[in-house]
Amino acid sequence: MTTIRDVADAAGVSIATVSRALHGLPRVSEATRQRVLAVAADLRYVASPSAASLASGQTMAIGVVAPFVNRWFFAAVVHSAEERLRPAGYDLLLYSLGTNAVERQRAFSGTLLHKRVDAVLVLGLQPTAEEVATLSAAGGPVGVVGFAVPGWCSVRIDEEGAARCAVRHLIDLGHRRIAFIGGEPEDPLLSALPADRLVGYRGELAAAGIPADRALETVGGFTVPGAMAAMERLLRLPDPPTAVFAASDEMAMGAIHVARHAGLRVPGDLSVVGIDDHEMSEMFDLTTVAQPVEAQGVLAAEMLLAALAEPDRPRPSVTVPTRLVVRGTTGRAG
């Protein structure tokens, strides 16, 4: 364990000078700096993060709080955020909460993150007003992906608009019996996002003068098996849909699989559109509303870095664009 003391002794300077030299601070002569740098490299000196944090008050770590990491969207966002954060010198502490309410509580109460990170990045979790208050009180900037939270940085897509776009596409193709496969309406972790997509679905139908039919609104839980079960229920309907809008591509794939298994042609007998542009969607030839995933991770990371650098600047809320990608799973009705 070589310490700053060892470097100072070897370089013949005080530890204060070593610290300044290593941090590139002014008030160190170029010659001294070079000598310190050389000695430090020679001794393979690496400052103790704990000691540095304790003394400086900065942890140089960012906490990422998400319900899952083993899900396409979250994994991609974490990956891209990390790629942006690491070069800036920040470590990434991962808090994958699952659907555990207790863990969520601990994370948002600050118990988990307190004095441990300089900033927090929340993914796909809509904080309650109380959670916003407690996490804000913790001090550091907070960034959110998926929702807009006043006072916090955020990046997201227009959920309702994306849903409307998908449904509009189906309507334009002549469909009128359009089903929806969404998330769990009461899922405590992921409620608002699917809700917005449902709102978009209903809104676009209404705009087209198509009467709502609650039987066509199903729950897929954002999983393949959930969507498969939902699709099976839809197919058993007395008047089954001619088109399905799934709130995620993975659910769309599950729906397509069930439909084909039941002997339906896609898009001949059933059109299916998703949201995401999942990495497997092109292979599936799936029509979808693409959202920029990497970009959201990078943007969120950059907003956090900016907030860390200038605590007083206003916290931006960015909406990134989505776009309809028409592929082979949607076609004209009838």
Added chain:
Amino acid sequence: MTTIRDVADAAGVSIATVSRALHGLPRVSEATRQRVLAVAADLRYVASPSAASLASGQTMAIGVVAPFVNRWFFAAVVHSAEERLRPAGYDLLLYSLGTNAVERQRAFSGTLLHKRVDAVLVLGLQPTAEEVATLSAAGGPVGVVGFAVPGWCSVRIDEEGAARCAVRHLIDLGHRRIAFIGGEPEDPLLSALPADRLVGYRGELAAAGIPADRALETVGGFTVPGAMAAMERLLRLPDPPTAVFAASDEMAMGAIHVARHAGLRVPGDLSVVGIDDHEMSEMFDLTTVAQPVEAQGVLAAEMLLAALAEPDRPRPSVTVPTRLVVRGTTGRAG
């Protein structure tokens, strides 16, 4: 920022006693402990991790080093490891290296992890002898998922055996023109694992007396597009295969897609088997060699915890079983 000082003052004891009480150490009367606990809870006291680390020498954090997190296998392992580590009080620092040699170098040299984590979990990266030496010198226990490294904990599947099992299945079905879609042979990050699967493929063919044909050994890079390109090349062969063994399920899916697109029936004209039992494989009706992913993450986490608790105990190397899951993408030859 309430500190241990505040708690001590409020409870009318010294900070040493607060520390002992909070850690459940002996030499504190039950009455005092209760009082301290109550005061601490009241003040919402959370110890500063930096200060605790500096004083104790333990960071209570574990570094996870992986080439990607946004890939099914890695995401699942990270998630399950985290679920096991958090209840034990450990934080998870994520180092997603990508294919960046510089980052890899930094991670394994210890520059990144030095004094920052108590243990390291390496996923899907086979360390060089030099990397093993430097990371071992860092002190803490190291766990590896995917490879066996002498002196380190490890958990993995029998890569060669899994490959043999897949190929054996195809041979048993009467296939003799069996192609292989693997990883990049020269990929610095992921070389050994695909290599072992290739060895298994060749070994099983040889055992069955089937002559090797290098034209049937293709590179898919462990991605869907890579496998699609590989499959296209295979189909253009003068004497194309009747069966394909893909070294991952995602590659198998890509291969199937290309084959069907080319008008081939799967499994009628082409049988395809993968490795993984990816979450989408059941939907794809894909025959595969299943590996327990969650179990590997949990096991690795537990081995690390055990090593942390008893540094002198020998570091186990565990091989978890795989099993052939016969579904609908493989059938009799001809």
Added chain:
DNA sequence: CTGAAAGCGCTTACAG
């Protein structure tokens, strides 16, 4: 059972 004190390894005003 409890406290005073040293020490963990840094950063950062403050002098010079």
Added chain:
DNA sequence: CTGAAAGCGCTTACAG
């Protein structure tokens, strides 16, 4: 430009 010193908030022998 450089150093001595205080201080960050804990843990942990060492006394008592």
